[in-house]
Amino acid sequence: MTDLEPRPAEVVPHDPNAVLSPAALDRLDRSIPENTKTAYRRQARDFVAWCEERGRDTLPASAQTLADYVSHLCDLDRAPSTIEQAIATIRVAHREAGHDGKPDTRAALRILKTHKRDRAEAGKRKKKAPPVTLTALRAIIDATDPTTLAGRRDRVMVVLGFAMMARRSELAALRIEDVTFTDDGLTILIRKSKTDQDAEGAEVNIPHGVHPDTDPVRVVRAWLDRLQAADGPLLRRINRWDQLQPGGMSGAAINERVRALAIRAGLPNGADFTAHGLRAGGPTEAAKAGQPVSFIADHGRWSKTSPQVLEYIRPVDKWRDNPMRGIGL
Structure with a gap:
């Protein structure tokens, strides 16, 4: 054969x-x-x-x-x-x-x-993409140019990826009509995802931010104001001359863009960053802020039986709940 x-x-x-x-x-x-x-x-x-x-x-x-x-x-x-x-x-x-x-x-x-x-x-461990923490997120935002189409789109990509705890496939599938502005922030419709095998869809609520450059409402509105489109892919393809191209970004393109931005931002081990780091960064920072695991899992659309969300939270707990803390060393 x-x-x-x-x-x-x-x-x-x-x-x-x-x-x-x-x-x-x-x-x-x-x-x-x-x-x-x-x-x-x-x-x-x-x-x-x-x-x-x-x-x-x-x-x-x-x-x-x-x-x-x-x-x-x-x-x-x-x-x-x-x-x-x-x-x-x-x-x-x-x-x-x-x-x-x-x-x-x-x-x-x-x-x-x-x-x-x-x-x-041999000292080899499973390689994990580093989480995009708030510090890293702001460094990436600072590395974008909001006067360009690509810069505004990139801000939407990384801020929504972080705030939604989004998979790259979910980001790639987003359409303009999936975004609703509300008094409280944004409601994002995710039509299907890895854990939604029946494609019932899910809505993710994202509140207003406190920093203008990372406020999800501001960055999405700034992008849509510049895009001037009522429907179609939210994250559009843009060529090297900052010109819109037909169609949206693929998951692979989003991954490569996050890596390129992390390198441009001068982040340590910038080439190791991927779009998955955005999904990992959201729960990491939410855990630092004391949010319950159940809230984080629900927001990130993890299966109730999935141990993955705990992988992002445990590093935070190991420092916050460290038995050596406060013993007088």
């Missing part, structure tokens, strides 16, 4: 109970986020190429083939999360091809466990 597609099946009499309509197939395909499909396709291509070089079968693959492939990824020092995704990709391909339970992953997972231990002993 040269790919992870199932082998052609023998021709059998048509069974109307065993087929899906084109519309159903389309909806099934669209139920998987595009970035997830892209990652899975990349993982599948890499596995196929590795197998072809070594004359191994890809479907069904043996337990030894999977274990050797995982060991190969370890040799490349791939992140454990990347290797876990590769294993999941191969398992899904086998299940969809009718090879349930194959390949056996036990040896592969033991190799991955060893890889994690080796990385820990």
Whole structure:
């Protein structure tokens, strides 16, 4: 086999109970986020190429083939999360091809466990994007030029990303008509998100800020006044000559823009900043201000069972509730 597609099946009499309509197939395909499909396709291509070089079968693959492939990824020092995704990709391909339970992953997972231990002993830790705290946010704002289209758009991007605790996909999907000005601030409609699988939508309320340059209401109004548009993407593409381009920014473009702004602002390790830092910075600062975890989780649209929000809050708690504080050292 040269790919992870199932082998052609023998021709059998048509069974109307065993087929899906084109519309159903389309909806099934669209139920998987595009970035997830892209990652899975990349993982599948890499596995196929590795197998072809070594004359191994890809479907069904043996337990030894999977274990050797995982060991190969370890040799490349791939992140454990990347290797876990590769294993999941191969398992899904086998299940969809009718090879349930194959390949056996036990040896592969033991190799991955060893890889994690080796990385820990070498001082390598899971890399996390630094949170964009209020200090970092203001430095980024200072690095923008509000007299330009790009500068005003960038202010909206980082301020809303922080205040909404937004995923980059949520920022990229925002439309002008999703923004409502109220007496209390802004109400932002998020049409769908990672934890909203049924696309019921959610509204995020953002109060007025106290600093003109980071007040969400002011920065959004300044951008819309300059944009002069009633609908369409909120975060627009702008070329190097500060000219509007058709369409909105992608999640990847937002990520790269945040990194570029962090570097321009002179933040320590500026190249490590990403759009995720905006989502992490909001709960970090809210926890410092004493906001309850339940309020933070609800505002950031985290699943009630997700431990992720605690990952942002624990560093704050470790300082605020440190047992060495106030003991007379």
